[in-house]
Amino acid sequence: MSENIFAIGDVHGCSQEFEQLVEMLPLQDRATLVCLGDYIDRGPDSRGVIDILLDLEQRHRIVTLKGNHESMLLDFLDSPHSKSAGMFIFNGGSATLASYADAKGRYRIPNEHLEFLRRLRVFYETERHFFVHAGVPEIPLEKVDPVKQESVLLWIRKKFLNSHYQWSKMIVHGHSRVPEVEIKQNRINLDTACAYGGKLSAMHLPSKRVYSIPRNPDQQRVFLKDSTSRRAALRFEGALDVSVIHDNKQLHFETLDYSELGMFMRDTSMAGPKFAEGEMIQGAVGNTVTGRVPFSGRIVRRKAHGDGIYYAVQIFPDTSPGPR
Numbered sequence: 001m002s003e004n005i006f007a008i009g010d011v012h013g014c015s016q017e018f019e020q021l022v023e024m025l026p027l028q029d030r031a032t033l034v035c036l037g038d039y040i041d042r043g044p045d046s047r048g049v050i051d052i053l054l055d056l057e058q059r060h061r062i063v064t065l066k067g068n069h070e071s072m073l074l075d076f077l078d079s080p081h082s083k084s085a086g087m088f089i090f091n092g093g094s095a096t097l098a099s100y101a102d103a104k105g106r107y108r109i110p111n112e113h114l115e116f117l118r119r120l121r122v123f124y125e126t127e128r129h130f131f132v133h134a135g136v137p138e139i140p141l142e143k144v145d146p147v148k149q150e151s152v153l154l155w156i157r158k159k160f161l162n163s164h165y166q167w168s169k170m171i172v173h174g175h176s177r178v179p180e181v182e183i184k185q186n187r188i189n190l191d192t193a194c195a196y197g198g199k200l201s202a203m204h205l206p207s208k209r210v211y212s213i214p215r216n217p218d219q220q221r222v223f224l225k226d227s228t229s230r231r232a233a234l235r236f237e238g239a240l241d242v243s244v245i246h247d248n249k250q251l252h253f254e255t256l257d258y259s260e261l262g263m264f265m266r267d268t269s270m271a272g273p274k275f276a277e278g279e280m281i282q283g284a285v286g287n288t289v290t291g292r293v294p295f296s297g298r299i300v301r302r303k304a305h306g307d308g309i310y311y312a313v314q315i316f317p318d319t320s321p322g323p324r
Contacts, residue, residue, distance in 0.1 A: 003126055005205040007034045009174040009181075009190030010067065013043025013095055013222075014215065017200040019052055021213045025202060027060050034124060036174040037067025037133035037154070042092035042195040044222045047099040050113050066120035067133040068154040068175065068291070069093075074117060077109070086240045086258070087290045092195070094233055094260055097224040105227045105234060122146040122153050125169060129205055134175035135160030135187070141167055155291055160187075172205070181210050196318070221317065223260065233259040240290075244283035246274055253311070255285070262297075262315055268308040275299045275311060294318070 006025050011018045027033060039053065040046035056062050072088035073096060079085055101107040123132040123146060130141055135156040137149065146153065157176050166186055174191035181201050182189035192212065194200040199214045223233035235257040242253040242265050251274060253265040263285075267274065275281060279299045284292040301312035 003128060003206050004029060004031045005034055005126065005129070006031055006202050006211075007036060007131060007172050007188075007190055007205065008202040009036055009192060009200065010038035010177070010194070011035070011043070011049050011200060012038055012041055012069070012092070012195035013046040013049055013099070014194045014200055014219070015043070015045035015048030015052060016216055016219075017194055017213045018049055021200050021202055021211060022052070022056065024211050024213070025204075030061065033060055033062045034131050034172075035062065035064050036131060036172070036190060037065045037120070038069045038174060038191075039064075039067070040073060040093075040096045041069045041088075042095055044095065044219050045099055046096040047113070050116060054112065054116060063124045063131070064116075064120055065124060065131060065133055066122055066154065070117055070120055071150075071154055077114075081238055083238070083240055083286075083290050086236065086238045086255075087286050087293065089236050089259065090240070090285050090293045090295075091291075092260060094224045095222040098222045101224055105225045107224065122150055128169055129172050130167065130169040131172045133173060135173050136167065136171055138163055138165040141169060161189075172203075181212075183208065231259075231261075233261050235259050235262075235264075240285055241287045242283060242285050243292075244281050246281070256310075258285070260315065260317075262300075263313050265311050265313060266308040267311070273302060273304070273309060275302065277302055281313070 039049045053064060072091060076085035076088040097107045100109050132153050134154050136144055137152055161176055171187040173189060176189060177191045177193035178189055181192060181203060190201050190203055192198045192201040194215050197215050199212045201210060201212045203210050226234040237257045240255040242255060244251045253267050256264045256266055277299050282296045284294045286292040295315050297313040297315045299311055300314050303310050
């Protein structure tokens, strides 16, 4: 039996574009729709995206895979103060919580949505294709373990993207954003950066015909509001690792609270002020275990205390649809 598959890349809360793309696809004739994960975060309507997926399950043959963003949301719900949960917020999770929140910032995720998140598959394969969110290690596909290697399948990037390994099937993935659908000898990348102003893309297999919907330019960034202050986004308390490059050296800090718009971080080395107010910095939040999120920002306040030097950092949004 020949394949008749439509695969869709990272949606990231772009429900309008997702709905338009699905309507564009000819899903009749026993076609299978494979969604590659990252349905939530960053975009304005994560809840709406999952509503669409649940509706599609009633009308079409659909396979829904887990992305690293769904994994982080589950970590956040299971243990809100863990480092892994903290990375959920830095990766755009505040937008997801906002889509489930009332006017006072109180969020509640319906049981139907929680059940959907917990039953997502890590990969799906057919005779000719292997579908996964981020990529696979350089091993035969029959040896890929969805439990032991879940983190790799949801997070891998550079090693997989640069690999010339010839798997027995074409790997179809998202996770690493590119301006256009990327077709390589051993893999196909469908993450065309809709949440960053790019477009949402799908591909029919085996024909490799591409369908795309551009991002609505009127969409605004969304955050879980802080009802107790004038802040645009709620700050989450917790310690996350921060590394900053300064004078060709990597310096280490930790957060005290954070959001996608800013963070309060502490230098515990007591080696003296390293940054001046107004200075621009670049670095990353997280580590090799939780994942690392690059950022650029500006020091808006500095103050010394007995337990370290504290910096308030304004974070600038990453709006580039290009590779990362």
